[in-house]
Amino acid sequence: MSILTESGIGSMHICFYGAGSMAEAIARGLIGEELVAPGKISMLNRSNAERLGELHERYGVQTVLQGSTNDAYLKGADIIFLAMKPKDAAEAISAIAPLLSPNQLIVSVIAGLSISSLEKLLGSSQPIVRTMPNTSSTIGLGATGISYSDHVTPQQRLVTEVMFQSIGLNAVVEEALQDSVVGVSGSGPAYIYFVMEAMMKAAAELGLDDKTAKDLVVQTVLGAAQMVKQTGESPEELRRKVTSPNGTTQAAIEKMTELGLPEAIVKGMKRSSERAAEIGADIERSIG
Ligand SMILES: NC(=O)C1=CN([C@@H]2O[C@H](COP(=O)(O)OP(=O)(O)OC[C@H]3O[C@@H](n4cnc5c(N)ncnc54)[C@H](OP(=O)(O)O)[C@@H]3O)[C@@H](O)[C@H]2O)C=CC1
Numbered sequence: 001m002s003i004l005t006e007s008g009i010g011s012m013h014i015c016f017y018g019a020g021s022m023a024e025a026i027a028r029g030l031i032g033e034e035l036v037a038p039g040k041i042s043m044l045n046r047s048n049a050e051r052l053g054e055l056h057e058r059y060g061v062q063t064v065l066q067g068s069t070n071d072a073y074l075k076g077a078d079i080i081f082l083a084m085k086p087k088d089a090a091e092a093i094s095a096i097a098p099l100l101s102p103n104q105l106i107v108s109v110i111a112g113l114s115i116s117s118l119e120k121l122l123g124s125s126q127p128i129v130r131t132m133p134n135t136s137s138t139i140g141l142g143a144t145g146i147s148y149s150d151h152v153t154p155q156q157r158l159v160t161e162v163m164f165q166s167i168g169l170n171a172v173v174e175e176a177l178q179d180s181v182v183g184v185s186g187s188g189p190a191y192i193y194f195v196m197e198a199m200m201k202a203a204a205e206l207g208l209d210d211k212t213a214k215d216l217v218v219q220t221v222l223g224a225a226q227m228v229k230q231t232g233e234s235p236e237e238l239r240r241k242v243t244s245p246n247g248t249t250q251a252a253i254e255k256m257t258e259l260g261l262p263e264a265i266v267k268g269m270k271r272s273s274e275r276a277a278e279i280g281a282d283i284e285r286s287i288g
């Protein structure tokens with residue numbers, strides 16, 4: 001029996017409580033990889049009916065606004081993704097606690113929110129998975145950190161790992177490291193987009209038209225990531241091969257180093273991780 005069949009994921013109902021960017025990325029990935037049929041996915045949000053309409057049109061998922069009618073979707077789900085912003089989390093999560101049964105798996109994607117805070121909000125016997133995915137899950141190239149509460153069964157672990165593997169790469173990490181995962185891969189795509197924005201701006205300033213600038217930058221980033229993956233060589237080694245003594249790359253790297261780029265990246269990533277911890281602590285304080 002394949003691991004997919006063994007997990008039973010194909011027959012499960014999945015409810016996304018919070019229907020924003022991250023929920024869409026995961027739902028689209030699960031549907032695109034044909035792991036779950038759209039009819040078995042429901043997506044709920046608070047007030048944005050237009051957004052729900054778009055999701056229904058785009059993917060064929062069931063959608064419903066927050067209110068008494070969403071109870072049935074929440075109660076009937078085998079897996080509930082918590083996917084609202086951290087500032088909305090405590091209120092939204094405590095509102096659904098009375099509806100849940102202990103065999104429903106809760107998967108949180110909320111940055112900073114600890115399993116112990118989730119247990120306070122939901123009840124301590126609920127099986128909970130704390131994850132930190134990223135938006136590249138949309139195209140099956142996500143990177144997700146996963147941590148389990150003590151109540152998650154081996155079967156539920158299998159389902160979780162099958163789901164996240166289908167939309168990218170998984171790393172099961174100690175919960176204490178989840179804020180680090182935020183700094184590395186949760187926020188990570190934005191760092192690369194930021195670099196790409198700067199590269200495209202520079203390309204335009206160097207005289208290239210927008211399309212050529214974009215095409216060259218995108219292919220360069222794609223090629224560099226694939227080189228690291230496929231050759232097994234380290235980024236440092238690959239960089240050395242691009243850098244001729246006293247050539248153009250050396251001149252660029254020297255200028256970027258002089259302007260503090262490596263330090264800025266390290267400090268920025270640490271700040272993201274620190275911010276995740278602050279967000280978690282704020283929620284913890286608010287629920288006492
Ligand atoms: N975006 C990213 O790259 C990543 C995000 N995350 C985490 O994912 C979570 C969601 O982020 P993101 O998708 O960007 O956020 P969005 O703002 O795009 O989406 C949040 C969603 O939550 C809904 N919501 C808010 N309050 C409630 C409520 N009380 N009941 C039901 N639905 C509610 C909103 O509905 P409405 O619009 O109607 O108010 C909206 O659909 C965050 O906690 C973030 O930390 C994790 C990894 C990466």
Ligand SMILES: O=C(O)[C@@H]1CCC=N1
Nearest residue numbers: 111134182186187188
């Ligand atoms: O910016 C944020 O807070 C979320 C968490 C990780 C990526 N985006």
